[in-house]
Amino acid sequence: MSEDPVSEDPGGPPVTDAEEPEEVEPDVRFTYANERTFLAWNRTALALVATGVAATQLLPEFHITGGRRILGVPLVALGALVALTSYRQWKANEQAMRHRRPLPSSPMTLVLSIGIGVISVIAVVLAVLGSK
Amino acid sequence: MPADTVPGPDRDDGLAPERTQLAWGRSGLAVVVAVGVLARRVWTLHGATGVVALVLVAIGALVWLAGMRSSRRLELSMEPHGMTGRHAFGLMTGGTLVLAFGGLVFGALVTG
Numbered sequence: 001m002s003e004d005p006v007s008e009d010p011g012g013p014p015v016t017d018a019e020e021p022e023e024v025e026p027d028v029r030f031t032y033a034n035e036r037t038f039l040a041w042n043r044t045a046l047a048l049v050a051t052g053v054a055a056t057q058l059l060p061e062f063h064i065t066g067g068r069r070i071l072g073v074p075l076v077a078l079g080a081l082v083a084l085t086s087y088r089q090w091k092a093n094e095q096a097m098r099h100r101r102p103l104p105s106s107p108m109t110l111v112l113s114i115g116i117g118v119i120s121v122i123a124v125v126l127a128v129l130g131s132k
Numbered sequence: 133m134p135a136d137t138v139p140g141p142d143r144d145d146g147l148a149p150e151r152t153q154l155a156w157g158r159s160g161l162a163v164v165v166a167v168g169v170l171a172r173r174v175w176t177l178h179g180a181t182g183v184v185a186l187v188l189v190a191i192g193a194l195v196w197l198a199g200m201r202s203s204r205r206l207e208l209s210m211e212p213h214g215m216t217g218r219h220a221f222g223l224m225t226g227g228t229l230v231l232a233f234g235g236l237v238f239g240a241l242v243t244g
Contacts (some may be wrong), residue, residue, distance in 0.1 A: 032148040039155040043162045050166040056239040057173045073239045080232035087225035
């Protein structure tokens with residue numbers, strides 16, 4: 001008595017994984033996670049804006065002309081960029097989950113890291129050369 | 133199919149709603165701080181005005197807290213679609229952009 005493994009599967013593609021364009025309501029825990037991710041990025045944006053404003057408004061003047069502006073304005077601009085892209089990313093993630101597509105990747109982690117790195121270098125230069 | 137993947141009244145969301153609510157709370161605090169820093173530019177704080185400003189910030193935080201509590205109650209009684217209505221995301225983004233615009237204007241005006 002031998003079992004024939006071929007007879008178990010009559011062939012053809014599996015029933016699942018068919019590409020269906022219709023929307024499905026994603027698992028609410030993923031919706032929550034996407035929401036928290038948006039909020040974390042948005043807080044990062046708020047922190048960048050607040051830090052930039054504090055740099056231009058609350059720091060004492062540097063020797064270097066426009067020093068506070070050089071430090072603060074990029075921070076605020078980066079904050080605005082992060083705020084905008086975080087909303088777009090949240091929406092893209094939501095759409096991807098609804099259509100069962102893989103989540104889209106975002107260059108923003110790299111952009112944020114490089115941005116903060118560059119601004120840190122500016123801050124160090126200002127602190128060493130420009131403080132009164 | 134495990135019970136927690138079944139949509140419907142028997143679904144268990146675990147701690148996801150709580151974590152999300154805490155995230156909104158942190159965002160509220162971030163908004164209060166960012167607005168406070170911007171307000172500092174147009175409103176120099178001395179003596180009584182400083183106290184008034186602190187009270188206003190505290191009231192803002194309390195209002196946010198109350199809003200979170202009511203939205204939580206709403207969440208518990210409704211079909212889940214995340215913690216808040218979809219408009220909240222646009223509102224947060226728009227508000228942050230307004231703050232950033234204010235920051236850029238103030239930054240452009242500053243000398244030195």
